[in-house]
Amino acid sequence: MRDDPAREPRSAPGRRPRQRYGAAMKVVRRAHMYLGLLVFPWILLFGISGVLFNHPQIGRxxxxxxxxxxxxxxLTAFRPWDPDALARQVVEQLNAGSPARYTLDEGTPGSFSGWPELTGSTRDGGRTMLLISLDDGDATLSTFPPGPGKPPDPPFAGAKIDLPEHRMAAVEEQVKELLPGLGVEGAGPLRAHPEVSPELRFRVRDADARAWNVTYDLGSGRLDGRPDDAPAQLRFVELLGNLHKTHHFPVHGGMTWVWALFADITGITLVLWALSGLAMWWQMKPSRVIGAVAIAVAVAVAAVVMSGTASDILFGKVEKGGA
Known part of the structure; x- marks a missing residue:
């Protein structure tokens, strides 16, 4: 006898939504784990090198x-500077050369940002670095031993090759009608960046068949290079710092392009970690209240610290657009 369908037990209400929710959380947990495994070398590198920026003495x-x-x-003629007195002198000079009159805001005390960095060399080929606090006069003296042997300078180092048709000035002239042609009204002329310019890279061999990696700066027209077989001159911690600061996708492919790709993946992974962590926290009902308090405190602290740091960074600066 066939069973009566009416007597078959029905699935509990809401069972399917719970099943879908459980399946979705399983995907979240797997993504959280496997993305971490995929990019853990990059996360370690960015984490360690980020700490080293704040503590440059480590590993050196x-x-x-x-x-x-x-x-x-x-021992010296240096005496601490008074930032308020210096600010008053600056305002006095500003008023002397301008029809506008400015008054120093006494409610905002003056302060120095950064410090003078003075460098020198030692007898054994090392170097020294002196950092002075301008407002209190204290200083830090660092003495560095000689670095690894420097490869010989190429015979053509510093030579200037004048190829006017292949310089940034030529590109500047050639694109001067681009913005009007695109209908961009009221825009000033396009100017080449004064400090950033592309370079041409190639390799040559001298009369002794030694290979040299050559760079030709398309802004200044100067040549530089190094022997192709020269060993790396950076210590490990310095190499980590350079890797950390390497960004942007290059014009062409290569390992630097792959590096930039994994940097993107690492950033996306960190975002997904934060969001998936919130999802996994919400799934654990006993910890929701404590987690909510922790999140509220974290957001409040982050808002205060970020806004204060942004205010300090942007003090007196107008950010200009650029890559």
Whole structure:
């Protein structure tokens, strides 16, 4: 006898939505895990090198001495500067050469951002670096030992090759009618960036058949290069820092293009980690209240720190567009 369909147990209401939710969370957890496994070398590199930017003494062989303001005053002619007094002098000079009159805002105390960096060399081929605090006179002296042997400079280093038709000035002239032709009204002429310019890379061999990697700066027209077989001159921690700062997709493919791709994947993974972490937290009902409090505190702290840091970074600066 066939069973009566009416007597078959029906699925509990809401069972399918719960099943779909469970399947979705399984996908979230798997993505959270496998993306982390895919890019864990990049996350380690960016994390370690990011810490090294704040603590440059780690992994570097050098001596560091703290010098008091009293020692500086006894041994040199330097005396601490008063930022408010200096600001008043600046305003006085500004008013002397301008029809507009400016008054120093006494409610906002003056302050120095950054410090003077003075460098020198030592007898054994090392170098020294002195950082002075302008407002209190304290200083830090760092002495670095000689680095690894520097490869010989190419015979053509610093030579200037004048190819006016293949310089940034030529490109500037050739595209001067581009914006009007595109209908961009009121735009000023396009100018080549004064500090950033592309370079031509190629390899040559000298009379002794030694290969040289050559760079030709298309902005200045100057040549530079290094022997193709020269060993790397960067210490490991310096190499990490350079890798950390390498960004943008190059014009053509290659390992640098792959590097930029994995940098993108790492950034996307961090975003997905944050979002999937929230999803997994929400799934754990006993910890929702504690997690909500932690998230609220984290958002509040981040907002205060980020806004304060942004205010400090942008003080007196007008950000210009650029790549």
């Amino acid at each position: 062989d050098f001596e560091r001495r703290e010098i008091s303001a009293e020692q500086i005053a006894a």
